[in-house]
Amino acid sequence: MTTINQVSFIGAGNLATQLSKALFRAGVSINQVYSRTMESAHDLAKPLNAQAITDLQQVNEQADLYIFAVKDDALLQVLANFPYRNKPMVHTAGSVSMQVLADFSSSHGVFYPLQTFSKNKAVDFRSIPICIESSSDAFTTSLTQLALKLSGDVRYVNSTQRQALHLAAVFVCNFVNYMYAVGYDLMQQHDLDFDLLKPLIQETAQKVMKHNPREVQTGPAVRSDEKVMNKQLDFLKNNEQLQELYKFVSKQIKETSKGGF
Amino acid sequence: MTTINQVSFIGAGNLATQLSKALFRAGVSINQVYSRTMESAHDLAKPLNAQAITDLQQVNEQADLYIFAVKDDALLQVLANFPYRNKPMVHTAGSVSMQVLADFSSSHGVFYPLQTFSKNKAVDFRSIPICIESSSDAFTTSLTQLALKLSGDVRYVNSTQRQALHLAAVFVCNFVNYMYAVGYDLMQQHDLDFDLLKPLIQETAQKVMKHNPREVQTGPAVRSDEKVMNKQLDFLKNNEQLQELYKFVSKQIKETSKGGF
Numbered sequence: 001m002t003t004i005n006q007v008s009f010i011g012a013g014n015l016a017t018q019l020s021k022a023l024f025r026a027g028v029s030i031n032q033v034y035s036r037t038m039e040s041a042h043d044l045a046k047p048l049n050a051q052a053i054t055d056l057q058q059v060n061e062q063a064d065l066y067i068f069a070v071k072d073d074a075l076l077q078v079l080a081n082f083p084y085r086n087k088p089m090v091h092t093a094g095s096v097s098m099q100v101l102a103d104f105s106s107s108h109g110v111f112y113p114l115q116t117f118s119k120n121k122a123v124d125f126r127s128i129p130i131c132i133e134s135s136s137d138a139f140t141t142s143l144t145q146l147a148l149k150l151s152g153d154v155r156y157v158n159s160t161q162r163q164a165l166h167l168a169a170v171f172v173c174n175f176v177n178y179m180y181a182v183g184y185d186l187m188q189q190h191d192l193d194f195d196l197l198k199p200l201i202q203e204t205a206q207k208v209m210k211h212n213p214r215e216v217q218t219g220p221a222v223r224s225d226e227k228v229m230n231k232q233l234d235f236l237k238n239n240e241q242l243q244e245l246y247k248f249v250s251k252q253i254k255e256t257s258k259g260g261f
Numbered sequence: 262m263t264t265i266n267q268v269s270f271i272g273a274g275n276l277a278t279q280l281s282k283a284l285f286r287a288g289v290s291i292n293q294v295y296s297r298t299m300e301s302a303h304d305l306a307k308p309l310n311a312q313a314i315t316d317l318q319q320v321n322e323q324a325d326l327y328i329f330a331v332k333d334d335a336l337l338q339v340l341a342n343f344p345y346r347n348k349p350m351v352h353t354a355g356s357v358s359m360q361v362l363a364d365f366s367s368s369h370g371v372f373y374p375l376q377t378f379s380k381n382k383a384v385d386f387r388s389i390p391i392c393i394e395s396s397s398d399a400f401t402t403s404l405t406q407l408a409l410k411l412s413g414d415v416r417y418v419n420s421t422q423r424q425a426l427h428l429a430a431v432f433v434c435n436f437v438n439y440m441y442a443v444g445y446d447l448m449q450q451h452d453l454d455f456d457l458l459k460p461l462i463q464e465t466a467q468k469v470m471k472h473n474p475r476e477v478q479t480g481p482a483v484r485s486d487e488k489v490m491n492k493q494l495d496f497l498k499n500n501e502q503l504q505e506l507y508k509f510v511s512k513q514i515k516e517t518s519k520g521g522f
Contacts, residue, residue, distance in 0.1 A: 014479070072488045095492045115461055116468070116479050123464065129457045155457070164451035165458075167493050172444035172458050173465045174480030175510045176437045181474040181517075183433035190425035196390045196416070197426075197433050198470055200376055203384065204434045205466035207377070209459055213442040218275070218377050219435030227333045231356045232428050241513060248509055249436045252502060256442075 002088070002138075004064040004146045008032040010056075010078055011069035012044040014117040015092055019069065022125045024048045026149040031063045056081045064088060065146070067111065072096055079104050088139065094166025097159040098133045109134030109143055112162060113151070116173050125150040131157035131165065182242065214257070221253035263349070263399075265325040265407045269293040271317075271339055272330035273305040275378040276353055280330065283386045285309045287410040292324045317342045325349060326407070328372065333357055340365050349400065355427025358420040359394045370395030370404055373423060374412070377434050386411040392418035392426065443503065475518070482514035 007028060009016050012035035024030050030048040035041035038054050045052035053059065059066075061084065068091040070078055075091060079101070088107040091100070094114075101108035110133040115123055130147040132154060134140040140156065147154040157165060180201065187194050207216045220228035229250055236243045268289060270277050273296035281291050291309040296302035299315050306313035314320065317339065320327075327350040331339055336352060340362070349368040352361070355375075362369035371394040376384055391408040393415060395401040401417065408415040418426060441462065448455045468477045481489035490511055497504045 071484075072486060095489050114457055116464060118468075118477060118479070121468070121477075127460045129460065131457075153457075157453070161451050161453055163492070163496055164447050165453055166489075167496055168444040168447040168453075168458060169461055170480055170493065170507075171440045171447070173461050174478070174482065174514070175440045176462075176465055177469070177474050177478055177480075178510060178514050179432045179436045179440065180469045181478065183429035184469075184474050186425050186429040186432070190422050192418070192422055192426055192429075196375055196392075197429060199388045199390065200430055200434050201437075201466050201469065203377055204437055205462050207379075207382070208438070208441045208445075208462065213438050213445050216379060216382075217435070217438055217442065218379070219431055219438075221435065223332070225333060228356050228427075231424070232431065235424055235428055241516075245509065245513060246431075248506065249439060252506060253435070253439050255502075 002064060002142050004142055005029060006031050006063050007065045007067055008059065008063035009067050009069060010034045012040045013069065014119050016069035017044055017119050018117045018123055019092065019113060020044065020048055022150050028149065032059060034059065057083055059083055065090065067092065076100065090143065094169065095163050107135060107139045109139055110162065111143060111147065114165065114169060126152055129153040129155060131155055131162055133158055133162065217253065217257060221250035222257045224254060263325060263403050265403055266290060267292050267324050268326045268328055269320065269324035270328050270330060271295045273301045274330065275380050277330035278305055278380050279378045279384055280353065280374060281305065281309055283411050289410065293320060295320065318344055320344055326351065328353065337361065351404065355430065356424050368396060368400045370400055371423065372404060372408065375426065375430060387413055390414040390416060392416055392423055394419055394423065478514065478518055482511035483518045485515060
């Protein structure tokens with residue numbers, strides 16, 4: 001097992017930003033930050049005391065681990081232009097199989113922190129699950145050791161499971177946030193303060209910390225309250241898109257409320 | 262202005278249960294609890310030291326306020342069978358106009374606590390917004406005084422606004438909970454612990470406490486990452502319903518991410 005003391009980042013997006021900063025705070029050296037534009041490479045490299053580079057040929061050999069945190073579309077191309085073979089490397093993508101790295105290194109794996117990241121909002125990594133997958137037991141140990149510097153919740157998750165996890169995350173985070181956005185707009189349109197909804201948003205999230213969401217489903221759809229549903233659809237009569245969304249989700253709640261899918 | 266010291270509940274569902282218990286804890290006497298079945302009337306009346314009744318003709322005249330907390334479908338029928346006229350009365354329904362009470366009492370109004378209620382989960386009313394509407398200034402004052410015994414956030418909201426609010430609540434609570442349920446099922450199907458998603462669920466809710474949801478939208482749809490979206494749709498190939506939901510919400514996120522609706 002090799003201890004990972006020094007890492008380099010390929011990518012400077014939301015995840016790369018928060019992960020590199022968390023590693024830096026945990027005492028790990030950040031050697032280089034690669035991005036396609038000097039501005040974003042530099043913005044991230046500077047607070048990390050790292051070198052900013054925009055050419056993959058400038059990647060040096062000093063890092064104990066190369067973390068590829070780029071968009072899924074870009075990953076294969078970046079790998080193809082990476083100048084070394086058999087360097088310890090991980091990607092951070094939920095929906096990409098570990099296997100895509102196999103041609104480039106015998107020590108390859110996945111380091112997937114399950115959280116939503118923005119460039120400008122720091123997150124506390126201690127409670128974020130970090131999902132590890134790796135090509136060997138020794139490399140698993142190295143990655144686990146690194147992950148434990150950040151989080152108390154490190155798990156081994158294989159590629160198929162990680163895909164399910166990523167998809168579940170899209171539903172409980174991205175789609176949920178979209179529902180918040182719809183609520184926000186409705187409030188604005190009727191001169192209502194979004195603050196009114198905040199205790200409800202928090203309680204709804206809080207409830208599923210302790211309960212199976214299906215068992216605490218409330219609202220007109222689950223109690224088949226057609227009167228309320230028709231009124232609400234009528235209220236949305238000038239917004240065909242929202243009407244469709246309302247019908248669609250209500251129908252699924254009604255149909256699936258008695259069991260699973 | 263009349264101070265409301267004693268109330269009776271028509272209805273013993275989730276909202277009636279939590280609201281009556283909160284009023285009781287705040288020192289308000291609960292006189293009677295009406296429900297169609299003696300079991301549910303009794304279950305609620307007992308801890309409140311109230312009388313359980315199943316016949317509206319047994320409603321006595323002693324209460325300072327009659328709170329109608331029944332399903333929207335049942336409200337008109339219950340009102341028609343209510344034995345008194347001109348008693349101070351409110352309903353608690355998000356999507357029902359105050360006007361439906363006008364024929365039954367000159368002191369009528371709405372007392373709408375904006376939260377999701379379950380029978381068995383106590384909620385802390387202090388941070389729950391209570392939305393008041395009323396037929397007169399004096400009655401508004403009485404209702405506001407009562408509401409302030411429970412919550413620090415009491416607001417005057419008219420019937421149209423309340424309908425918008427209720428609809429927004431369906432999106433940010435009921436539909437959000439359904440997204441949690443989808444996530445739950447996906448995790449179960451792949452032997453993954455739902456706990457893995459909990460920090461993400463909390464962070465997603467927490468983010469919109471301080472940010473406009475549209476500005477913190479993340480995920481494959483908002484960044485038009487077709488590669489990930491196609492993979493996720495493929496992953497759902499045996500579940501047509503979820504595939505449809507995925508396509509539908511992703512499309513709306515893409516279309517509306519640049520502005521409002």
